[in-house]
Amino acid sequence: MTVVLYDLVGREDRRFSPHCWRTRMALAHKDLATEARATRFGEIQAICDGQQRTIPVIEDAGEIVADSWRIACYLEQRYPDRPSLFGADGESLTHFVQHWVHTVVQPGLVGLIIADIHDHLDSTDQDYFRQSREQRFGRSLEAVQADRDQRLGEFRKALEPARRTVQDSPYLGGETPRYADYLLFGALQWSRVISPLALLAADDPLLGWFGRCLDLYEGLGWQTPGYDWPGLRGGD
Amino acid sequence: MTVVLYDLVGREDRRFSPHCWRTRMALAHKDLATEARATRFGEIQAICDGQQRTIPVIEDAGEIVADSWRIACYLEQRYPDRPSLFGADGESLTHFVQHWVHTVVQPGLVGLIIADIHDHLDSTDQDYFRQSREQRFGRSLEAVQADRDQRLGEFRKALEPARRTVQDSPYLGGETPRYADYLLFGALQWSRVISPLALLAADDPLLGWFGRCLDLYEGLGWQTPGYDWPGLRGGD
Numbered sequence: 350m351t352v353v354l355y356d357l358v359g360r361e362d363r364r365f366s367p368h369c370w371r372t373r374m375a376l377a378h379k380d381l382a383t384e385a386r387a388t389r390f391g392e393i394q395a396i397c398d399g400q401q402r403t404i405p406v407i408e409d410a411g412e413i414v415a416d417s418w419r420i421a422c423y424l425e426q427r428y429p430d431r432p433s434l435f436g437a438d439g440e441s442l443t444h445f446v447q448h449w450v451h452t453v454v455q456p457g458l459v460g461l462i463i464a465d466i467h468d469h470l471d472s473t474d475q476d477y478f479r480q481s482r483e484q485r486f487g488r489s490l491e492a493v494q495a496d497r498d499q500r501l502g503e504f505r506k507a508l509e510p511a512r513r514t515v516q517d518s519p520y521l522g523g524e525t526p527r528y529a530d531y532l533l534f535g536a537l538q539w540s541r542v543i544s545p546l547a548l549l550a551a552d553d554p555l556l557g558w559f560g561r562c563l564d565l566y567e568g569l570g571w572q573t574p575g576y577d578w579p580g581l582r583g584g585d
Numbered sequence: 586m587t588v589v590l591y592d593l594v595g596r597e598d599r600r601f602s603p604h605c606w607r608t609r610m611a612l613a614h615k616d617l618a619t620e621a622r623a624t625r626f627g628e629i630q631a632i633c634d635g636q637q638r639t640i641p642v643i644e645d646a647g648e649i650v651a652d653s654w655r656i657a658c659y660l661e662q663r664y665p666d667r668p669s670l671f672g673a674d675g676e677s678l679t680h681f682v683q684h685w686v687h688t689v690v691q692p693g694l695v696g697l698i699i700a701d702i703h704d705h706l707d708s709t710d711q712d713y714f715r716q717s718r719e720q721r722f723g724r725s726l727e728a729v730q731a732d733r734d735q736r737l738g739e740f741r742k743a744l745e746p747a748r749r750t751v752q753d754s755p756y757l758g759g760e761t762p763r764y765a766d767y768l769l770f771g772a773l774q775w776s777r778v779i780s781p782l783a784l785l786a787a788d789d790p791l792l793g794w795f796g797r798c799l800d801l802y803e804g805l806g807w808q809t810p811g812y813d814w815p816g817l818r819g820g821d
Contacts, residue, residue, distance in 0.1 A: 438672025441750060441759035445682065448746035510684035514677060523677035 351382045353408040355396050358387035359469040364573040365542040367455065368417040370535035372405040375528060377566035379424050379431045381409075390474040418447060421528050434528035446521065446529040449510070454536045457504045458548075464494040465544035497546065504548075508555060515558040526565060534562040534570070542575040551580030587618045589644040591632050594623035595705040600809040601778040603691065604653040606771035608641040611764060613802035615660050615667045617645075626710040654683060657764050670764035682757065682765040685746070690772045693740045694784075700730040701780035733782065740784075744791060751794040762801060770798040770806070778811040787816030 354373060357366035364370070364385065376383045388396060393404055397413050406415045414423045425434050435443045467478050467490050479490060486493050511533055514521050521529040537559055540548045549556050556578070563570035564583040571583060590609060593602035600606070600621065612619045629637055633649050642651045643659075650659045661670050671679045703714050703726050715726060722729050747769055750757050757765040773795055776784045785792050792814070799806035800819040807819060 433674070436672070436674025436678075438669070438759060438763075439675050439678055441754045441757060442672075442675055442678040442682065442763075442765055444753060445746055445750045445757055445765070446678065448749040449685065452745040452749070509688040510681055513684040513688070514681045517680060518677045521677060521681055523674060527674075527678075529678055529681070 350410055351384050352376055354383055354385045355388045355393070355401075355404045355406045356385040357404055358389060358471070359466075359474075359543060360471050361469075361574050362387060363469055363542050363575070365466070365469065365539055366404065367535035367539040368403075369405045370538045370570075371417045371528070371531045372407065372420050373569065374526075374531035374534065374562075374565070375421050375424055375434055376407075377569055378434055378526070378528070378531070379428050381424075381428070381431075389471050390477055418444070432525075436522060436527055439522075439527065439529075443527065443529045443532075447532050450532045450536055453507050454533065455539075457500075457507055458536055458540060460493050461497045461500060461504060461546060461548075462494065462540050462544040464490040465546070469543045501546070501548075505550065505553070511558075512553065512555050516554050519561060520558070526562065530558075530562055534559065538563075538570060538575075541578065541581075542573055545576050547576075547578045549578060549581070551578075553580075556580050586646050587620050588612055590619055590621045591624045591629070591637075591640045591642045592621040593640055594625055594707070595702075595710075595779060596707050597705075597810050598623060599705055599778050599811070601702070601705065601775055602640065603771035603775040604639075605641045606774045606806075607653045607764070607767045608643065608656050609805065610762075610767040610770065610798075610801070611657050611660055611670055612643075613805055614670055614762070614764070614767070615664050617660075617664070617667075625707050626713055654680070668761075672758060672763055675758075675763065675765075679763065679765045679768075683768050686768045686772055689743050690769065693736075693743055694772055694776060696729055697733045697736060697740060697782060697784075698730065698776050698780040700726040701782070705779045737782075737784075741786065741789070747794075748789065748791050752790050755797060756794065762798065766794075766798055770795065774799075774806060774811075777814065777817075778809055781812050783812075783814045785814060785817070787814075789816075792816050 354376060356364055356369045356373065359365050373385055388404055393401055397406060397408060401415055405417055405420060406413060407420055414420050421434055463482060467475055470478055483489055511521060518524065520526045537548060540546065560581055560583050568583060590612060592600055592605045595601050609621055624632060624640055629640055633642060633644060637651055641653055641656060642649060643656055650656050657670055699718060703711055706714055719725055747757060754760065756762045773784060776782065796817055796819050804819060
């Protein structure tokens with residue numbers, strides 16, 4: 350049985366959603382056959398039961414599960430004999446990493462790439478995106494993103510807990526990747542797919558970790574259009 | 586066999602070191618009889634083999650182990666049948682939490698309490714502390730700590746990943762405390778023991794978690810002089 354993942358898409362089939370990437374990596378981690386169905390913002394209301402407002406959403410044997418964290422917990426419970434996403438006792442610490450990604454990483458990142466996101470959306474999604482996000486930020490997308498070079502250093506510095514962790518082990522989860530890795534991976538992949546900004550410096554120890562994550566599951570992370578970053582490559 | 590912990594002490598037997606508190610809680614977690622031997626800065630050079638420059642240091646059956654992280658790993662390996670500090674697969678994620686405490690929590694906190702630390706040291710330690718820390722910061726301790734009320738809100742905000750985590754589970758480690766909890770606990774305990782500043786707001790969800798940590802192991806965390814914070818109490 351193939352799991353259907355409703356996967357946010359921009360123009361040129363760019364799969365850019367950080368939250369969808371978590372789920373896509375989690376499904377691959379669980380070795381579940383997946384159809385990642387390209388879904389534009391404007392199409393979300395029509396998927397599944399018509400009640401969905403955000404994605405990722407998955408359909409698994411007729412069951413609809415929404416919200417990336419709920420999906421991860423669902424997969425862990427539904428498929429306990431497959432590789433664990435959290436590790437034996439790791440659910441709560443993984444949740445801590447998610448809260449760090451939500452309160453530090455992604456808020457810092459969105460201000461660096463939000464106009465780029467707009468520019469890489471399908472034209473039918475652009476008006477919705479601009480209006481909803483400019484209302485949220487209280488200024489134009491271009492104003493939010495302006496002077497990002499001055500904020501890039503601060504953003505990189507905020508990644509220090511992850512940077513130090515992967516200097517001692519291949520993954521945040523330890524010897525093997527875990528859902529904690531996919532949480533940060535999703536955020537960086539969001540940027541790589543949709544913005545020409547080289548988010549990490551070429552000598553950043555996180556680049557090697559990011560390359561390893563991109564290589565996982567037969568190079569799943571590379572299977573979308575994206576930008577090159579100096580020093581980033583797979584197969585290391 | 587009793588484990589000896591060389592435990593940093595200020596005046597009035599205040600046990601204030603964040604790194605020593607991690608180790609003290611870890612020893613209690615492993616249910617190891619412990620003598621927490623009061624040690625002033627000026628006494629560190631004379632302990633054990635005379636080679637130690639920082640504490641915590643433990644002596645366990647003739648073995649000397651230094652550095653709080655190395656001690657935690659040592660305890661986990663030496664006493665595998667006792668309650669796990671990291672959880673089955675949690676060492677790397679716990680290390681992530683430590684890096685977060687080291688790069689976010691403690692650097693933010695030290696600037697709020699450093700003159701208070703000085704004022705609560707034994708008089709024989711004060712000159713050393715002032716000189717070494719003023720050299721590090723490039724200004725007086727009082728200047729570093731000045732206007733802390735203006736920085737307190739930012740510090741509290743930086744705790745958000747932990748705050749959100751304990752709104753879903755009693756401990757960062759999940760249903761039971763883990764070493765990840767002791768990492769953040771040590772930082773907050775540092776402040777509570779040595780500074781009259783109410784570090785957390787009275788309605789902060791972290792207060793309940795902190796109280797639970799203080800209550801652990803027969804109220805071990807209360808067994809030192811410390812300051813009251815509005816809303817903080819044990820036994821909840």
